[in-house]
Amino acid sequence: MKFKIITRKSNTFSTVNYILKLAVPGSTRxxxxxxxxTSNFQFAKLVDKKFEDFRASNQDRLYFHKIIGFHPSDSNKSDAELMDxxxxxxxxxxxGKRHFVMSVERNTAHPHVHICVALRSIETKKVHRDFVDYIKIGVELEIKHGLYNADRDTKPHPAAPAPGTMKIEARTGSKPLKNYMKESIAYSFEKAKKTSEFLELLKQSNIKLLPNLNSAGVSGLSFEKDGEVFKGSQLNYPIKKIKDKFGGDPLFTTLMQLTAEENQRLLEEQDLIGLGQKSSILRKYSNRTIDKHFLSSDEKxxxxxNTNKIAFVYDSEKNEAKLKTSNFKTIKAAAQKILETGTAVTTLPNSSDDFKKQTWLVCTxxxxxxxxxxxxxxFDLQQxxxxxxxENLKLRLERELKELEVKKTVKPESKKTKFRVDMLL
Incomplete structure (x- = not known):
């Protein structure tokens, strides 16, 4: 059994009308x-009036809309048994005694009972405000009535999104970056049998592993994608969990060291450079990302x-910024600094494609x-x-996207080989 409880302040009519919508004879109480x-509409109006008339003078929340879900294996129970x-x-x-309306729905594999119940007791006139342990109630009733025993001790999968995240996904139609990384890392972790396979699978998902090294070996790790960095523990994959699986690999420490060296090499190529030179700074800059989120005592x-973590180093002579991280905020701040005197932003030719893409996106x-x-x-344009x-930028990008898609669909004309046939008469 699973319980879902929704507290309502008013409008009992809508809830009752909803739970009776799919009701069949014998499935309501x-x-x-x-x-x-009496139609369901008229009955819902009557229930609404009864609930409102019995509302206490200082009562805010009026009723609960409870949903009690059963396992598919409990479908053999009759509607009357489920309502009991x-x-x-x-x-x-x-x-205590209180007014309620309930109905059974079987429109999914899991039969469930909807209950609209008044919070105020008819007998005591008190409004229900007590904490209820629904898990305990569920366990007791499962045993008593021979229902499917839900496994409530099983922990969610490490990649399972939080309820709030699921709502965001449903609203936006896309996964938040952190949740995408969780799923990708979980897949890589479960699929890989050794360290090299784990690193390769992460690379295929465009996720960079950032190991922390000390004299004892690997002391911690983080993961990076699209310039956003998360500690392993934030993604449910701390160093202990990684070591438990791959620590026995004789190449584990060596591959982590090589990965750290490669990250450092890429970091050295992560520069933003100013092109051209403005004749003068025409206005006083303010309210910029660089002013709100970064501090510098030497403009270098x-x-x-509020941290001692360095974001980028600025060279005024070259009008160049060496970035220590490639997240949106840092790139934007570095670009703002460069554009104080420069006319445009560019990157080193040997910078990684990920860094170039991130810089292009920020500048765009x-x-x-x-x-x-x-x-x-x-995909970059769609993003x-x-x-x-x-809105003006959106229209321009949509035009660029359309032009790019047209170019891809137009196939170049194949050169036809001309044949000459000589006829001998």
């Missing part, structure tokens, strides 16, 4: 009689505010002038369209 010839169990659960969780070393979304250092793919709030 109520403390308020529904006489023959639901009513028993109701009496245990909310002692820029730190994240902020309308920063930049050189032609990166050719965006249709920028989704992220921007600038």
């Amino acid at each position: 109520s403390t308020i009689p529904q006489f023959s010839g 169990i639901a009513e028993e659960a109701l009496k245990i969780s909310m002692p 070393n820029y730190y994240f505010k 979304l902020n309308n920063f002038p930049m050189s032609d250092f990166y050719k965006p793919s249709p 920028a369209i989704k992220m921007t709030k600038d």
Whole structure:
């Protein structure tokens, strides 16, 4: 058995009308009689009036909409039996006599009972505000009625999204980056049998492993994607868990050291460079990302505010910024610094494609002038369209995307070989 409880302040009519929508004869029960010839609509109006008339003067929340779900293997129970169990659960969780309407729905594999129940007791006139251990009630009733025993001790899968994350996914139609990384790392971790396979699978998902090394070996790790860095523990894959599986691999420490060296090499190529030179700074800059989120005492070393972590190092002579991390905020701040005197932003030719893409995206979304250092793919353009709030920019990007898709669909004309036939007469 599973319980879902929704607290309502008013509008009992809508809830009752909803739970009776799929009801069939014999699948409903109520403390308020529904006489023959009374439609569900009229009955819902009557229940709404009864609940409202019995509301206490200082009562805010009026009723619960409870949903009690059963396992598919309990489908053999009749509607009356399911309602008996639901009513028993109701009496245990909310002692005393109170008005309710319930119905059984079987429109999914899991039969479930909807209950609309008043919070105020008819007998004591008290409003229900007590904490209820529904898990305990569920266990007791499962044993008593021979129901499927739900395994409540099983921990969720490490990649399982939180309920709030699932709501975001449903609203936006896309996975948040952190949740995407969780799923990708979980897949790589479960699929790989040795360290090299784990690193290769992460690479295929464009996730970079960032090991922390000391004299004793690997002391910790983080994961990076699209410039966003998360500690292993934030993604349910701390160093202990990684070591438990791959620590016995004789190449584990060596591969981690090589990965750290490669990360450092890429970091050294992670520079933003200013092109051209403005004749003068025309206005006083303010309210910028670099001003709000970064601090520098020498206009050379820029730190994240309230930390001792350096974000980028700025060279005023070269108008160049060496970034220590490639997240959106750091790239934007470095670009703002460069554009104080430079006319456009560019990257080193040997910078990674990921860094070029990230820089292109930041500059595009902020309308920063930049050189032609990166050719965006249709996916890159779609990502920028989704992220921007600038309608004019969105239209321009949509035109670029359409042009790019047209170019891909137009096939170059194949050169036809001309044959000459000589006829001898």
